[in-house]
Amino acid sequence: MEKTDLAALLPEAKQGNQKAQMAIITAFRPLVMKLAGQEKNLSLRPDLASTLVLGILEAIVKYPGEDPRRFPGFVKTHLNFLLSHYIRKEARWNKLKEKLYGQTQENYTEDFTLRVQRRELQDAFLCLAPDEQRLVYLAAGQRIPWKTLGEGFGKPVSTLYGRYQKALKKVREKVKRGSAGPGVRSQKRP
The missing domain is CATH 1.10.10.10 (Winged helix-like DNA-binding domain superfamily/Winged helix DNA-binding domain)
Known part of the structure; x- marks a missing residue:
């Protein structure tokens, strides 16, 4: 994504412009797919991708300031945080399932x-x-x-x-x- 596009889109996206938000989400689609690809269960990848897209929208709202140069790094950090949280949650869920079912x-x-x-x-x-x-x-x-x-x-x-x-x-x-x-x-x- 070109920085001039991001500079124009970010303020509009923060104001709630859905077209600007979709343009930013589309720009980060390769990153979302890469991170969602870390889920081993293929049927859960779309859910993780949806969570990461919602994470981009959160990042748009939470981004401090108007300087768009640091926004890609902010989004990447936020998505990596969400991914690590998702992995920990899945590990806890698997342990809980094992306890509930008692055994393999x-x-x-x-x-x-x-x-x-x-x-x-x-x-x-x-x-x-x-x-x-x-x-x-x-x-x-x-x-x-x-x-x-x-x-x-x-x-x-x-x-x-x-x-x-x-x-x-x-x-x-x-x-x-x-x-x-x-x-x-x-x-x-x-």
């Missing part, structure tokens, strides 16, 4: 798989007799020593350990039948 898609898939496995294990655990459930819970879940368990159940440790191994085998078989494949469900036996 890969983590969500892993978490879903773990929840399904936990549910299958719980279902298999519920198929045990109440004494077996209690034994497995105390031995595996609470890690109570076998000697203490023997005293609590009033049975020899070897007998309890054998029952514990049988209960775990039942759980493994139930889980194995339950995860035979997608669409295949184990049926309860009467």
Whole structure:
């Protein structure tokens, strides 16, 4: 843009002349497109370009003085400030989205798989007799020593350990039948 054009347009644009404002915006279009091109998401570039155009209008209103020679630098500084603000805002928004959704898609898939496995294990655990459930819970879940368990159940440790191994085998078989494949469900036996 020639400085003589800017010298004539700037006072009119500050007064609210829309033709003068459009001429200035058109003159800074390459700068706007260059800065908007820094947005990686192509669908958001037009929004950023619109924000930068509004920034040019702000710069016209906020420009101190009538000397048009420093106006291009003022506009560039103002647009770079708006761009840095936009980038920080997008980074904050992305962090917030991650917090809101709790995790990325890969983590969500892993978490879903773990929840399904936990549910299958719980279902298999519920198929045990109440004494077996209690034994497995105390031995595996609470890690109570076998000697203490023997005293609590009033049975020899070897007998309890054998029952514990049988209960775990039942759980493994139930889980194995339950995860035979997608669409295949184990049926309860009467």
